[in-house]
Amino acid sequence: MKSKSLILSIKNYLLDVLFPKQCLGCKKEGFFLCQDCIVKISSLSRLVCPVCLKGLPTTDLSQAKCNTHFKKTKIKFLAYTTFYENPLVRKLVSSFKYRYIQEISSILSKLMAENLKQYKLEGFIIVPVPLYPKKLNERGFNQAELLAKDISSSLDLPMENVLQKIKSTPSQTELSSKERKLNPKDAFLCFAPERIRGKNIILVDDVFTTGATLEECAKTLKQYGVKIIGAVVFAR
Numbered sequence: 001m002k003s004k005s006l007i008l009s010i011k012n013y014l015l016d017v018l019f020p021k022q023c024l025g026c027k028k029e030g031f032f033l034c035q036d037c038i039v040k041i042s043s044l045s046r047l048v049c050p051v052c053l054k055g056l057p058t059t060d061l062s063q064a065k066c067n068t069h070f071k072k073t074k075i076k077f078l079a080y081t082t083f084y085e086n087p088l089v090r091k092l093v094s095s096f097k098y099r100y101i102q103e104i105s106s107i108l109s110k111l112m113a114e115n116l117k118q119y120k121l122e123g124f125i126i127v128p129v130p131l132y133p134k135k136l137n138e139r140g141f142n143q144a145e146l147l148a149k150d151i152s153s154s155l156d157l158p159m160e161n162v163l164q165k166i167k168s169t170p171s172q173t174e175l176s177s178k179e180r181k182l183n184p185k186d187a188f189l190c191f192a193p194e195r196i197r198g199k200n201i202i203l204v205d206d207v208f209t210t211g212a213t214l215e216e217c218a219k220t221l222k223q224y225g226v227k228i229i230g231a232v233v234f235a236r
């Protein structure tokens, strides 16, 4: 892993030299996302029910739940910063995922942490959604893990990277919605249950599509006595 991150840093350095930084929103030079464009995407931060996506009126995450759907899902709340349909948000996510731009990772995680900061977070731990090992190898990093690490350190919450993806599943964005719902079933396992038993968990991922992946992760965690599970994503 060490030499891989060195290669990524060199690749990043070369990309910076060859393609000078430009705001992905307005093309202003010197930033990947300038202050004016950050404001455009960050004013939306919300806490919602993962099923009906209606706002949850609470400041205490351990109390957050949708009165209509709390039995339908293992995830009590979803915190998101912005909408994936926004072209600038898509650009940010794809630059982050496919080019590994560390600076963009920090921008996204900062916005996600700021969203969570409004709530009472005591007793929660951070768990990233894992990538299938082959995919991790191809990409060189797990975007959810990078975000989770940043969020964990900026909110001073412990992170436990305890989930493993054991089934390769096609990319969620390439499937019909029916396929997507079936898709990630039994795809995850927890390899260190003693580290999460009895805890409250916030799952971290970059984008929320149908919620099927997060739901499967939550189901896996629930088998090991996790109490409350919520999720934070950059965009939905």
Ligand SMILES: [Zn+2]
Pocket (backbone or CB within 6 Å): 023, 024, 025, 026, 027, 028, 033, 034, 035, 036, 037
């Ligand atoms: Zn800009």
Ligand SMILES: [Zn+2]
Pocket (backbone or CB within 6 Å): 049, 050, 051, 052, 053, 054, 066, 067, 068, 069, 070
């Ligand atoms: Zn609901």
